Amino acid sequence: MNTLRVKIVVLLVLAIVSVVGLLTVVLFYLLGPPPRSGRALEAAAQQVEMVVGLTREGIAGVSFAPEPPSGHVYERMTAALRAKLVKRGLDLPIVVSRDGRRAPLTVSIPIDGRGWLSLPISDLPPQGVPWKGLVRWLLVITVGATAVAVFTANRMVRPLVFLENAVASVGADGLLPELPERGPAEVRATAKALNSLSSRLKRAMESRMRLVAAAGHDMRTPITRMRLRAEFVADEEERAKWLSDLDELERIADSAIMLVREETGAAAPELVRLDELVGDICADLKDQNLDVTIEGAQPVTVRVSRFKLNRALRNLIINAATHGVSARVSVDGGSGDMVRIVIEDEGPGIPPSMIDQVFEPFFRADPARRQDIPGAGLGLTIAYEIIQRAGGRISIANKDSGGLTQTVELPKAAETTLA
Numbered sequence: 001m002n003t004l005r006v007k008i009v010v011l012l013v014l015a016i017v018s019v020v021g022l023l024t025v026v027l028f029y030l031l032g033p034p035p036r037s038g039r040a041l042e043a044a045a046q047q048v049e050m051v052v053g054l055t056r057e058g059i060a061g062v063s064f065a066p067e068p069p070s071g072h073v074y075e076r077m078t079a080a081l082r083a084k085l086v087k088r089g090l091d092l093p094i095v096v097s098r099d100g101r102r103a104p105l106t107v108s109i110p111i112d113g114r115g116w117l118s119l120p121i122s123d124l125p126p127q128g129v130p131w132k133g134l135v136r137w138l139l140v141i142t143v144g145a146t147a148v149a150v151f152t153a154n155r156m157v158r159p160l161v162f163l164e165n166a167v168a169s170v171g172a173d174g175l176l177p178e179l180p181e182r183g184p185a186e187v188r189a190t191a192k193a194l195n196s197l198s199s200r201l202k203r204a205m206e207s208r209m210r211l212v213a214a215a216g217h218d219m220r221t222p223i224t225r226m227r228l229r230a231e232f233v234a235d236e237e238e239r240a241k242w243l244s245d246l247d248e249l250e251r252i253a254d255s256a257i258m259l260v261r262e263e264t265g266a267a268a269p270e271l272v273r274l275d276e277l278v279g280d281i282c283a284d285l286k287d288q289n290l291d292v293t294i295e296g297a298q299p300v301t302v303r304v305s306r307f308k309l310n311r312a313l314r315n316l317i318i319n320a321a322t323h324g325v326s327a328r329v330s331v332d333g334g335s336g337d338m339v340r341i342v343i344e345d346e347g348p349g350i351p352p353s354m355i356d357q358v359f360e361p362f363f364r365a366d367p368a369r370r371q372d373i374p375g376a377g378l379g380l381t382i383a384y385e386i387i388q389r390a391g392g393r394i395s396i397a398n399k400d401s402g403g404l405t406q407t408v409e410l411p412k413a414a415e416t417t418l419a
Helices: 004-031 036-056 075-087 131-168 185-230 236-264 274-287 306-323 352-357 379-389
Strands: 095-098 105-111 115-121 270-273 292-297 301-304 327-332 338-345 393-398 404-411
Touching (some): 274 327, 306 338, 306 379
16 A cells, blocks of 8 residues: 555564664674573583493493484584584584474484484574574564554554545535644644634635625616616617627626525425436426437436526536537436436537536637527536535536537435335
8 A cells, every 4th residue: 555654664664673683683793602502512512422431331221223313313413513522532423313393302322333322412502593583583573563663653644644534524615614623733733724724715705705796786787777778779780789788797697696696505405306307307498499308217316405406407408408409318326326317419519628617607618619599607607516515426528429428426315205
């Protein structure tokens, strides 16, 4: 996993194990093998010398074997013990072996003319570098260092997890919930900064909405006065142009006020049969001579505001039927937790470089969308706000065969029988 927590754990484990392992090896080579190793070999050599002397003097009751006992032969220990015997004046081809893991360590001594004498001795310390012991020691250090590193890494990244959860809890309105200002000093400072940021952002958004609403409302009075004056224009063609422009201004003002209402208003959700709602919208738009076809609608229920969802879907379908020539609508209940509404049209589409701007207020794609169709350019923006606040998603993409595909996904309601 490519996470900061894992990187901290790996770094701490490598640092601890490397330092401890290096110190262990350096100390071993500086101090040499354990001092008791030489004394143990000396004692074993004394025992062998004594037994050889006794057997040469003919002590009765000692049994001999024609061959040394079978088992694992310890070559290095055998060589070390032979070297000790040579120093004591005995050059004997003795063999140190063990017949099984739990059997005692045995020294096999050749006696001239009699055979092999087996002498059990205590285990001798290993000679040279005890690699197995070093490996086990480093393994224990690794396990311990890993436990400490995991605990330390969790404590170190806890503030980052706090920030991640805070960002993930941003609502559809783009604001952070109030964060508790408790914990370490750094976490309290971060929570305080995020709360302050959220508060300033909320005030800025409210100020923007009040400005838009006030502008849309105040535009109505001069529009009304201009409409009255336009009625007295003598030239019929000129008067028609004035009235058309005033209608466009009035639609923009009404759409701006409607957008403010959608962003600031809250309506209680209710259980809605999505297939029936889409069917009613398509039937109503057909009566308005729009080319709208419903190709399939699986019965499915969502929990939303019926009035707001009706407005959002109506805006999307009208957008497809006017700018895109015709609209084909389908409702797919799906097998997961989301229901999907797909709206396809046969229009010219939108340039790929502008596809990410479709939900911006007053957006118009020219020449992909015709300018002779009335509209304020806020239909998609309002639909986007409604779908987002309902916990859903909306996306628009160009089709390979031409035209647009508008996809709306909404969370499916729990299984409930509608009255």
